[in-house]
Amino acid sequence: MDLLSNLSVGFTTVFTPDNLAYAFLGCLLGTLIGVLPGLGPLATIAMLLPMTYNLAPDSALIMLAGIYYGAQYGGSTTAIIVNLPGESSSIMTAVDGHQMARRGRAGVALATAAIGSFFAGCVATLAIAALAKPLAEVALQFGPKEYFSLMVLGLLLAIVISADSLLESLGMVLVGVLWSLIGTDVNSGTQRFTFGVTQLFDGLDFVPLTMGIFGFAEIVRNLQQHGAGQGLTVEKLTSLFPTRADFRRMAAPIARGTFIGTILGVLPGGGAALASFTSYSVEKKLSSNPTSFGQGAIEGVAGPESANNAGAQTSFIPLLTLGLPANAVMALMVGAMTIHNIQPGPQVMTANPSLFWGVIASMWVGNMMLVILNLPLVGLWVKLLNIPYRFLYPAIMMFCCIGVYSLKNSTFEIYEAAIMCIVGYAFLMLRLSPAPLLLGLVLGPQLEETFRRTMLLSRGDATVFFSSPLSAVLLAIAFCAVIAIAVPSIRGRRDKALQE
Amino acid sequence: MSKYAVTMLGIATSLTMAVPAFAQTAYPTRPITWVVPFAAGGVTDTVARKMAGPMSKVLGQTVVVENKPGAGGVVGTEAVASAKNDGYTVLYTSSGPMSILPALQAGKLSYDPVKSFTHVQGLSVANQMIVATPSAPFSTLPELIAYAKENPNQINYGSPGVGTAQHLAGELLQSAAGIKMTHIPYKAGSNQMVDLMSGVIQVSFEYSSVVAPYVSGGKMKVLGTTGSKRASAYPNAVTVVEAGHPGAENAGWSGIAVPAGTPSEVVEKIAAAAQAALKDPAVAEYFESNAILPLPEVGPAQINEFVASESAKFKAVVERAGLAVK
Numbered sequence: 001m002d003l004l005s006n007l008s009v010g011f012t013t014v015f016t017p018d019n020l021a022y023a024f025l026g027c028l029l030g031t032l033i034g035v036l037p038g039l040g041p042l043a044t045i046a047m048l049l050p051m052t053y054n055l056a057p058d059s060a061l062i063m064l065a066g067i068y069y070g071a072q073y074g075g076s077t078t079a080i081i082v083n084l085p086g087e088s089s090s091i092m093t094a095v096d097g098h099q100m101a102r103r104g105r106a107g108v109a110l111a112t113a114a115i116g117s118f119f120a121g122c123v124a125t126l127a128i129a130a131l132a133k134p135l136a137e138v139a140l141q142f143g144p145k146e147y148f149s150l151m152v153l154g155l156l157l158a159i160v161i162s163a164d165s166l167l168e169s170l171g172m173v174l175v176g177v178l179w180s181l182i183g184t185d186v187n188s189g190t191q192r193f194t195f196g197v198t199q200l201f202d203g204l205d206f207v208p209l210t211m212g213i214f215g216f217a218e219i220v221r222n223l224q225q226h227g228a229g230q231g232l233t234v235e236k237l238t239s240l241f242p243t244r245a246d247f248r249r250m251a252a253p254i255a256r257g258t259f260i261g262t263i264l265g266v267l268p269g270g271g272a273a274l275a276s277f278t279s280y281s282v283e284k285k286l287s288s289n290p291t292s293f294g295q296g297a298i299e300g301v302a303g304p305e306s307a308n309n310a311g312a313q314t315s316f317i318p319l320l321t322l323g324l325p326a327n328a329v330m331a332l333m334v335g336a337m338t339i340h341n342i343q344p345g346p347q348v349m350t351a352n353p354s355l356f357w358g359v360i361a362s363m364w365v366g367n368m369m370l371v372i373l374n375l376p377l378v379g380l381w382v383k384l385l386n387i388p389y390r391f392l393y394p395a396i397m398m399f400c401c402i403g404v405y406s407l408k409n410s411t412f413e414i415y416e417a418a419i420m421c422i423v424g425y426a427f428l429m430l431r432l433s434p435a436p437l438l439l440g441l442v443l444g445p446q447l448e449e450t451f452r453r454t455m456l457l458s459r460g461d462a463t464v465f466f467s468s469p470l471s472a473v474l475l476a477i478a479f480c481a482v483i484a485i486a487v488p489s490i491r492g493r494r495d496k497a498l499q500e
Numbered sequence: 501m502s503k504y505a506v507t508m509l510g511i512a513t514s515l516t517m518a519v520p521a522f523a524q525t526a527y528p529t530r531p532i533t534w535v536v537p538f539a540a541g542g543v544t545d546t547v548a549r550k551m552a553g554p555m556s557k558v559l560g561q562t563v564v565v566e567n568k569p570g571a572g573g574v575v576g577t578e579a580v581a582s583a584k585n586d587g588y589t590v591l592y593t594s595s596g597p598m599s600i601l602p603a604l605q606a607g608k609l610s611y612d613p614v615k616s617f618t619h620v621q622g623l624s625v626a627n628q629m630i631v632a633t634p635s636a637p638f639s640t641l642p643e644l645i646a647y648a649k650e651n652p653n654q655i656n657y658g659s660p661g662v663g664t665a666q667h668l669a670g671e672l673l674q675s676a677a678g679i680k681m682t683h684i685p686y687k688a689g690s691n692q693m694v695d696l697m698s699g700v701i702q703v704s705f706e707y708s709s710v711v712a713p714y715v716s717g718g719k720m721k722v723l724g725t726t727g728s729k730r731a732s733a734y735p736n737a738v739t740v741v742e743a744g745h746p747g748a749e750n751a752g753w754s755g756i757a758v759p760a761g762t763p764s765e766v767v768e769k770i771a772a773a774a775q776a777a778l779k780d781p782a783v784a785e786y787f788e789s790n791a792i793l794p795l796p797e798v799g800p801a802q803i804n805e806f807v808a809s810e811s812a813k814f815k816a817v818v819e820r821a822g823l824a825v826k
Binding site: 049143191341 | 539540542545546549550566567568569570571572574575578579604608609610656661662663682684685686687690693694695697698700701714719786823825
């Protein structure tokens with residue numbers, strides 16, 4: 001009954017006219033800015049943070065949380081409509097979502113994303129309210145060796161998700177990991193492959209790289225293949241809303257995605273991204289028609305979208321219960337709390353119960369508002385696809401450049417995006433899927449850091465990876481995954497050989 | 501000393517107000533950009549944003565905080581070094597990019613901490629808290645040292661990266677107390693805090709603003725501080741000086757600088773605004789509760805000497821520990 005009384009404290013805080021208005025304003029602003037290509041949640045919150053300084057602490061956090069969900073959702077919209085994932089957790093949405101859009105099913109994809117996100121949001125809110133404390137303890141169980149094993153598993157999943165051959169996706173993952181070596185060596189402070197460029201000391205920035213490889217390269221190909229005259233849709237627009245068959249296909253992926261996202265979101269460092277990748281590979285493995293993935297499979301949108309939304313929400317758990325920001329967006333939230341003289345940490349729950357439960361209740365309210373806000377907007381976003389490309393692509397490029405610049409208030413990132421456009425175009429021509437490369441790049445730094453930290457802590461003894469039960473289990477799953485990948489692909493090759 | 505400076509400042513200000521005919525006297529006529537070379541949400545960013553309001557009031561123009569993070573503060577610092585020296589681009593300086601990295605990355609940075617800037621005003625100085633995981637077999641600084649002497653290289657201490665002030669605090673204590681510990685560098689501070697709470701590492705040298713929530717929640721214990729005077733927020737924490745190792749004293753500092761060659765009238769105005777902001781109740785309270793000491797007395801006349809002596813101190817540590825990157 002504790003849960004109910006706590007939630008009622010929360011809903012009392014949220015259901016004041018002021019706070020409801022701020023939650024709505026946050027969702028609206030977040031969606032409007034997040035939907036601009038290139039502006040993910042991080043840039044959006046950084047931009048809108050000062051607006052909340054003069055509000056009461058609970059209103060400020062409720063509004064910021066609204067901006068966060070709004071921007072996250074807006075990012076999925078651009079991923080689907082123009083193939084521009086604003087952050088790592090919506091890469092998988094872009095893969096099948098954009099294909100759906102090109103086949104005239106943009107409305108269905110957007111509605112699926114909204115429904116999946118809403119369901120995931122509701123479940124994650126309950127999970128946070130009921131399980132925040134024990135889940136936070138799970139995060140504490142993850143030391144360096146457990147993280148390393150999790151990263152190994154994550155990278156193997158990247159190979160599963162790819163439509164290419166095993167060898168090609170392994171190669172792409174390795175290229176991603178190698179690129180992640182650029183920057184300062186964590187143990188010695190030595191610069192690696194930076195050629196004296198200060199902006200590379202922290203490694204390649206992820207967002208401009210994604211903009212270049214996904215967005216800009218796609219623009220080049222569109223111009224080359226279709227010219228600048230017509231809109232983006234290849235086939236005629238069908239219905240905006242999912243049919244009953246669509247609903248049947250999306251139900252199970254949404255449930256599984258929500259579960260995966262809720263668990264992985266708790267882990268500091270890219271939990272939401274890992275969750276969406278995991279969900280995609282799970283759906284692909286379970287599907288009776290795996291070849292449809294990458295061609296506009298609705299399961300490939302429903303699963304990852306639910307997973308990343310659940311993950312985005314449960315990533316509040318380490319922040320609210322331990323004071324640990326799980327990602328850069330959460331670090332901004334810490335800043336916002338400090339500005340309002342609230343020390344984030346274990347004591348927030350007892351010292352500011354109305355704030356703590358208010359923020360949690362506002363998550364549910366925010367998700368509700370997003371659905372109300374976005375389902376009517378679906379029609380509007382879909383119309384964007386009919387705009388002649390000669391108007392659409394300069395606008396996309398301009399917003400991308402603004403977004404990429406606003407990350408660090410620096411022009412270097414724009415050059416990075418420009419160079420990555422050439423790389424991305426080369427990948428397109430070679431028919432290589434960039435998703436495994438991006439996962440390699442996202443997980444690579446943590447893979448290296450946790451491996452070397454484990455070695456430092458164990459004084460060079462590698463057996464510790466197997467003596468920790470959690471790490472051993474993760475590595476065992478990874479080993480099974482290798483076999484699961486290898487067997488069908490060997491068999492597949494043999495089948496092909498027999499056919500010929 | 502500081503009274504004298506304030507009086508001089510008063511005279512200077514009234515003089516400049518009396519003769520509005522000079523072009524410079526109009527400063528500032530448009531918003532001022534205060535570049536913070538670290539990400540939004542961190543301690544530096546919070547201090548800057550809290551000070552920006554009161555500073556805007558004194559200057560009569562908005563002070564806009566702009567985050568230019570990257571390379572431990574080098575990216576933003578480089579940007580200001582090459583900015584126009586008209587007083588509209590101001591830099592948040594700190595021990596990392598100004599004192600430690602120039603020693604660590606000798607000859608590899610595009611700016612010179614002394615020649616590229618006119619230092620304006622000292623803002624703050626903070627010692628590190630020496631904290632340990634709750635299950636550690638020591639609860640005070642002398643116990644830590646005794647344990648480390650009996651068990652050389654057994655204790656793992658974390659830091660947010662090679663060559664940070666926190667890392668150097670650990671190096672200093674080792675050489676001052678004659679003990680050996682193993683350094684475990686992290687990239688993200690939050691991972692370090694998780695590992696410290698769960699006991700993967702045993703000790704950290706971190707600022708109070710970072711560890712306070714965990715300490716008050718009982719997830720970490722305070723062994724001592726790297727200061728010479730006890731911090732009012734932690735009256736029970738022994739200082740390294742009390743423990744008999746004055747060589748382990750260490751602190752991170754912050755200040756304001758402008759590109760070299762900025763007119764001295766402008767420098768004085770910014771310094772006056774910063775001094776006023778340091779006395780603002782909200783800023784003072786934030787400093788007090790986070791065990792940060794304000795530096796209003798380190799004005800334009802004193803700051804150059806201050807920066808030089810801090811840099812020399814860190815350079816000596818980097819050399820002694822053999823940390824310089826080749």
